[in-house]
Amino acid sequence: MSDISTTAVKPPFWLLAELTYRCPLQCPYCSNPIEFASIKEELNTEDWFRVMREAREMGAVQLGFSGGEPLVRKDLPVLVSEARRLGYYINLITSGVGMNADKIASLKQAGLDHIQISFQASSAELNNYFAGSDKAFAQKLAMAQEVKKQGYPMVLNFVLHRGNVDQVDQILELSARLQADYVELANTQYYGWAFHNREQLLPSREQLQKAEAMVQQYREKFGEKMKIIFVVPDYYETRPKRCMNGWGNIFLTVTPDGTALPCHSARQLPIEFPNIREWSIADLWQKSPGFNIFRGDDWMREPCRSCPEKSQDLGGCRCQAFMLSGDAANADPVCDKSPHHHLIKDTVAKAQCEAGEQPLVFRNWGNSKQLMDKC
């Protein structure tokens, strides 16, 4: 039974603080909302102090500073100090652009535990094309070396898609040269900008199988020395992912304007989500309608409701259900029991031939405004 009025709600474990939507890069698979240009009023330092304090009091341990590019926030060092004082393990999720050796050192001094640098590809040419910046690659290389030198655990993140997935071997060679402790190969998830560019980004099955085989070889070669995390693209699965490990279960995102979400792409759902300017963290987590609507399994319809696997995948991803079927309470169309599964199959079938002819739409202010005007 999952009656949330009688079952105690577990506290959040993860707090993802999206400090800003401003970013010097323009990756066309960005998970930020398409309409980010309309969101301007960022939370101030005191607001973030309160968010962090209240979430920590509830039991949150892992904190991610993300964005946009979190380095554009001038108050990042004081946010890190306060987070450390509260006892968080602090992850900085960054493009590396806007960083330098002094900043890396002062953030360490402030208590930062870990820096994750994202790359777009293993060569300057491809990397800079997808980042929409001709200086990005050199900067990232220099910063990755500096992060290592200053004793942080180093996590490199590569978002994989049709345009770079064939270079997985070069990506892993580069990671080994940089002495990465962890490499995250995250196949694009189709939300936000990535959904808009899906036809250009979704790889073919053959591309994926080759990449996976390559990953396996490198895992055997490096073992514990360099851990390789391969996030599978769920379009190629027949069962949905256990999205966010459950709605309002362990994960809390606070967006730049204070809207609190159960996952970073939920903003697009036709649901009213609480804002930290009006709610305490404990209340919004436990009592707000937005965080309760898909908790547990009472909300499920068929085929999920009577499915023996429902407690494993929890019906999959609500955003994917909404984007593809038009209703967030439907089964995730990735599941082959879903009456909408053909939508995934059709998209995957198209990806076996050539990429779509539309040019990639890069994530920037101008495109955000233009796409909003169209709607």
Added chain:
Amino acid sequence: MTGLINSQWVPRINPHFRLQWEPAQEAYVLLYPEGMIKLNFSGGEILSRCDGKKPIGNVVLELQQKFPEAEGIETDIKEFFATAFERRWLSHE
């Protein structure tokens, strides 16, 4: 396995992990990039003594004194150390 553990070694927490007491979990936890390992009671008792100064032999002695009823505790502790080195939670000089 435990025969490979030398009592003279001085273990310390790998700087890529952070050990801390978590009141909400009522346990010691090891934190690392985007993740957490919740330690059981004995794991917490052992790791919280690995301060980079104390040799393994002293950790064993301290725990034997703290838990005099626990029999054969030395083997258990050394097994835990073997696992902790293998998983790189600890390094030693």
